[in-house]
Amino acid sequence: MSPGKTINQLREVAHVIVPKGAAFEVAIIDQHSAELLPEEWQLIESWAPSRQREFAAGRMCARRALDLLGVVTSGLLPDADGIPQWPEGTVGSISHCRGVAMAMTAKSVDCRLLGLDLEKTNRLSAGAIKQVLHPVEQIFAGGDQQKASILFSLKEAFYKAQFPKWRAVGNFSDLALEVDLAKGSAKICKMDSRFNPELMGLRFCFRIVNDYVVSLSWM
Numbered sequence: 001m002s003p004g005k006t007i008n009q010l011r012e013v014a015h016v017i018v019p020k021g022a023a024f025e026v027a028i029i030d031q032h033s034a035e036l037l038p039e040e041w042q043l044i045e046s047w048a049p050s051r052q053r054e055f056a057a058g059r060m061c062a063r064r065a066l067d068l069l070g071v072v073t074s075g076l077l078p079d080a081d082g083i084p085q086w087p088e089g090t091v092g093s094i095s096h097c098r099g100v101a102m103a104m105t106a107k108s109v110d111c112r113l114l115g116l117d118l119e120k121t122n123r124l125s126a127g128a129i130k131q132v133l134h135p136v137e138q139i140f141a142g143g144d145q146q147k148a149s150i151l152f153s154l155k156e157a158f159y160k161a162q163f164p165k166w167r168a169v170g171n172f173s174d175l176a177l178e179v180d181l182a183k184g185s186a187k188i189c190k191m192d193s194r195f196n197p198e199l200m201g202l203r204f205c206f207r208i209v210n211d212y213v214v215s216l217s218w219m
Contacts, residue, residue, distance in 0.1 A: 021110030057101035115161030
């Protein structure tokens with residue numbers, strides 16, 4: 001399938017799952033370095049070309065999503081932990097995977113936490129699947145690569161949603177999710193005590209697009 005068709009399908013899916021008041025952009029990772037601000041380019045000029053393209057495409061998507069919210073931004077520079085410093089009063093998340101970049105943003109009055117993740121569903125090895133799964137998820141996923149990839153992506157979205165506020169670091173086995181494949185949703189059933197109890201209220205959704213899964217966690 002052509003990259004352009006995949007982008008269109010991801011865009012259709014994003015329209016369905018985007019929280020009220022949020023905005024998004026999705027694009028093929030290409031030469032977007034001309035759209036970087038000088039301070040952003042200075043940050044990445046020593047990086048490998050592939051990483052430069054990912055960074056540039058992600059920042060381009062983020063800026064366009066902010067534009068849709070009516071938010072003007074300067075450089076989206078990372079903080080000491082590598083997290084983009086979003087404009088005051090906004091939250092956001094950027095993800096890129098195998099030639100595709102995506103970003104979602106919202107104003108803090110509409111969305112307090114936001115985590116977005118995009119993954120391939122055919123990349124996890126048997127060893128990686130074991131690391132991703134919490135014991136209570138074994139019955140659901142077992143050795144199924146796609147189901148394990150859904151859990152992997154949902155957990156990435158969880159970590160990306162909570163980290164900017166609480167900076168809590170954990171492993172995939174610190175979180176167990178109950179996944180509803182038919183509805184494309186999930187909920188937390190077990191969570192390590194290192195995470196703020198407020199996170200039990202996070203909402204989750206996901207969609208499969210060809211061999212990609214796009215996941216969202218928000219509050």
